[in-house]
Amino acid sequence: MPQISEKGQHLPASPIRKLTPFADKAKQDGKKVYHLNIGQPDIATPEGMLNAVKNIDFNIWAYTASEGTLAYRKKLTEYYNKHGYNITPDDILVTTGGSEAIVIAMMTCLDAGDEVIIPEPFYANYNAFAGQGDIVVKPILSVIENDFALPKASEFEKVITPKSRAIFICSPNNPTGHLYTREELEELKALCIKHDLFLLCDEAYREFCYDGRQFTSPMHLDGLDEHVIMIDTVSKRYSACGARLGCLITKNKQVWQAALKFAQARLSPGMVEQIAGEAAIDTPDSYFEAVSKEYTARRDTLVSALNKIDGVYCPTPGGAFYVVTKLPIDNADRFCQWLLEDFTYQNQTLMLAPATGFYSTPGAGLNEVRLAYVINQDDLKKAMVCLDEALKVYPGRVVNAARVAAHVE
Incomplete structure (x- = not known):
């Protein structure tokens, strides 16, 4: 057998x-x-998103561009720039869910045997995605007694090796709900610049910040444009988990071009999902x-x-x-x-x-x-x-x- x-x-x-x-x-x-x-x-799910699907009018359910339709990427640019990201449609790669964005980011930035450092506990599928590419996960323990705050830079320094290629965070965090502060992210910025590491950030829960707390993205920090790969999805923001629509955003053109090759290998993201995604951007505050x-x-x-x-x-x-x-x-x-x-x-x-x-x-x-x-x-x-x-x-x-x-x- x-x-x-x-x-x-x-x-x-x-x-x-x-x-x-x-x-x-x-x-x-x-x-x-x-x-x-x-x-x-x-x-x-927002009514406008559902209505966009109900009112679809096309004769051929065709492939889209591997990087996503220009119309959708323009609408995404509106959303992110409203939140201070200062990007263009050419910085965006549309993916089949946030999961595919994570896989493409890992495959683009890390080879087999390379190490990605992730504060734990972390979203369980990060382990699975890393395993698919023979990537080594090096965990950094955060503890419940400290409300799962980001460990100090000195803890990261202990596990950084010549095989380290990236740090991966999720904020607000799944599974802990911890919202990383600007001060925590500035520490990560210093580490990434010092050790020439990528910073992958999963921002699936960006819209869910409580008690007047402000969300900060690594893309908001000066001097990190060549290091940051941001991953996002419509699943949680619009209560549209079944849409399987996400994106990868980076200002690093070498990363984007390499990621596009992985996107081309899987052909394209779905047309219907992107039509719904366009409508979702107009969801009122x-x-x-x-x-x-x-x-x-x-x-x-x-x-x-x-x-x-x-x-x-x-x-x-x-x-x-x-x-x-x-x-x-x-x-x-x-x-x-x-x-x-x-x-x-x-x-x-x-x-x-x-x-x-x-x-x-x-x-x-x-x-x-x-x-x-x-x-x-x-x-x-x-x-x-x-x-x-x-x-x-x-x-x-x-x-x-x-x-x-x-x-x-």
Whole structure:
């Protein structure tokens, strides 16, 4: 029998989706499952975006340019320049979702065996994307006790080697919700210039910043034009995850030209998605203001409820719509599966994402889970009651973090 590749064998399963069969079985058994595992917003997609799709009028569903249609790139330029990016349509490469933008950025900037430094916990698929290209992920640990703030430059210096080619960040962060400050980004700027590194930045959650906090992009910093590759998507901003439309933006023309070759190899992004994307740019500010207000309320409801549960700690995130919380449990993977297989409270349970899958360091995140506050506040409250009841009866409950460490050993 032919054998699958080493990559296929060792590519990690998604911590966000790997428990889906257990959730499906729970639903078949009649349980109500509160989905806090995945960042699928329940916010309505902007009407203008949907109407653009409904009103499409063409006779041939044709290829588009590999870099994306000029019409869409012009509209994107309007959006980004409104936010101070100072770009042109020629700086943009339209991609099939933010995921493809990440893959193309990695393939453009790193060879097999090269190293990318990523503060952890980080979006789990970064590991998968790096694995596809035999790229080595060098994690830098950020900790819940410090609200997952960016580690100091001295920590980065410890892992930079001659094989280091890039630093990769996500702000506001998935999975922690941490919003990087300008001061943190200035430290990264100094590192990138000193060691001649690329800075890849995933800005999927740019519009989700709370409590009056200001979003800063590495593209806002002077002197980094040749280093920065920015990655974005319509998935979260417009609650359009199924559109699979993203982009890669850089002012480094050598990077852009090389990235275009990867884009040409996959032919083109979708025509329909770009038509919808054009319309999305005209979404009024009132839409985002209402969404931000709703997510702020959900965040406050969730964080407050979590911190009232005995043995639980959750920092208050500054952006995105996720939290990583510490639970009094022995093993997050085991606990999340147990919730779906063995636990029920008033015929209800919940689906969480084990935080272990958001770390590259073995053993990290063993007593942490990620929750996405993408369901309404009433359901969030009910889900937290379920979590409280579950922790009271979970067989692997621990009294303190020392016992968790002992379990790892």
